[in-house]
Amino acid sequence: MKFGHRLLSEFNPQWGLPAYVSYIQLKRWVKRLDKPRELVKPPGDVEDAFEFLRNIEAELKKVLEFYEKHFGLLQDGFKAMLEITDAGKLQPAIEALYCDAKVLAEYCRLNREGFSNINKKFVKHSPGRTPTLELSAAIRERALSSAIASKGPEGVLEALTALFHTKVFPEKDLKDALEHLERKWTQDERSKHRIASLEQAAFFRTKASRKEHHYVLRVLTGTSNVLLAEEVCEVLKLSLEDARVGTFANGEIDIKLQNNVRGDDVFIVHTTCGTKTAPYELNKSVMELLLLIHTLRLASAKRITAVVPYLAYSRQDRKTQPRVPISCSAFAQMLLAMGMDRLVTVDLHCGQIQGFFGNTPVDNLAACKEFVKYLREKLPDMSNVCVVSPDAGGVERARILADAIHAQQVVTILKRRVQANVVDSMQIVGDVQGMVCIIIDDMIDTAGTLVKAANLLKEHGAEKVIACATHGILTDPACQRINQCDPLDEVIVTDSIPQVDHLQECAKLHVLTLAPLIAEAIHRIHSEYSLSEIFKIS
Helix, strand or coil: CCHHHHHHHHCCCCCCHHHCCCHHHHHHHHHHHHCHHHHCCCCCCCCCCCHHHHHHHHHHHHHHHHHHHHHHHHHHHHHHHHCCCCHHHHHHHHHHHHHHHHHHHHHHHHHHHHHHHHHHHHHHHCCCCCCCCCCCCCCHHHHHHHHHHHHHHHHHHHHHHHHHCCCCCCHHHHHHHHHHHHHHHHCCHHHHHHHHHHHHHCCCCCHHHCCCCCCCEEEECCCCCHHHHHHHHHHHCCCCCCEEEEECCCCCEEEEECCCCCCCEEEEECCCCCCCCCCCHHHHHHHHHHHHHHHHHHCCCCEEEEEECCCCCCCCCCCCCCCCCCHHHHHHHHHHHHCCCEEEEECCCCHHHHHHHCCCCEEEECCHHHHHHHHHHHCCCCCCEEEEECCHHHHHHHHHHHHHHCCCEEEEEEEEEEECCEEEEEEEECCCCCCEEEEEEEEECCCHHHHHHHHHHHHCCCCEEEEEEEEECCCCCHHHHHHHCCCEEEEEEECCCCCHHHHHHCCCEEEECCHHHHHHHHHHHHCCCCCHHHHCCC
16 A cells, blocks of 8 residues: 555544645655646755755654653653552553553554655755755664564663653552563453553554555636636645636536546535626526536546635515515535535625534635735734624624624624615614724625725724625625725735636735635545634634
């Protein structure tokens, strides 16, 4: 079995794959050395010409820091064991120490082998430029792993004692404990299973217990937001899958996957939106998404995840009057009927929409973290900043942003609509006199509400007004309204919807990318990691 596959099946799930050498990424860098234009800097640059060496240095530093941390924990456990006087407690302590030491030795073995393989490939693709890939001059972990291989548990204690430069526990207790452990190690099959269970309890998986559950990661897209999909692939260091997505002469959608995806883990990065000149193209993008999922299901993809930054029809999530559809529910049923396994989206208009998808997992990512990074750079002083929710339903979103940037207060605007996209009256709940107001919402459509809110805040004494919205739909005449609204200083949106045309028309518009957020979500889902870290805002 190739090392990359072995690493995916042998890594310690408690520590996670990121703790190990990024073998697959480094291997891609090595192979790209055959294309020097992608890596080599112009002649005369004083820095190292190969970006690969920087990646190697970073990986070495990461592995060494992780090793030193856990080696220190092992050392602390050893010292704590020296203080145990009860022989009954000492024996299980030695067993636990043995398991921890073996896990760490296995970690060192895998990383050492990974760096060695990368070194061989580097020499092959770039002869004469061999980097130093040894983990350490002393290589303490080698003594540890060799002791385990040669003498079993007794060798571990001897190696640890020598490494820690400390006295062993009382001779009689040590002898009794080692004899007890040796009996369990060499006795009958039942005792061997006992040691095996200890190893498994310490998350050290033997070859017999491994399960292959990692598949090839592939990312493809339709035509609605190709730029975002390409940026996501760039972060993941992957190539966007080659797929033909077009139309026949009569307007029907034509789709063909150019590569085999059987048994692969496929992510479709595809937003559902129209264009500035053709808003009705939204329905075309919806049909593209449905047919892409259907095509992958027929092509026997192992898992199909739809990454839809902006979910169309999300505002039609309930019946607000008689004889109208719940369009969002109908769209969800279509996605499920096509065979989608999972949905990843960003800032749903209403969190309860997740219920439309039944037992299918829905990951509703938050763009708030991207806004927080930008606002902290733009407004270093938060002493006179307040966050404004344009309606009562967005108060929770405003509170999260206010807590993250340490804003002084949260203000709410109450509005009354007479019909869709038309606001009759608005009033402020809170004091904005002399404050920098940040309006936060999930989307901006025609910008009618936004402009009225900005004017209202300015009338009540706001010093400056900035708007943040995840989805910049900006249907005409939104850009014109924003440009003509003097109280509104800046509008910050993400690229969940393409903003190229809008940027040309609206000078106040600033676009943040969702590529790192989506790429991290894809990596975590593919690697079976928790998504909880994505939602944490530091």
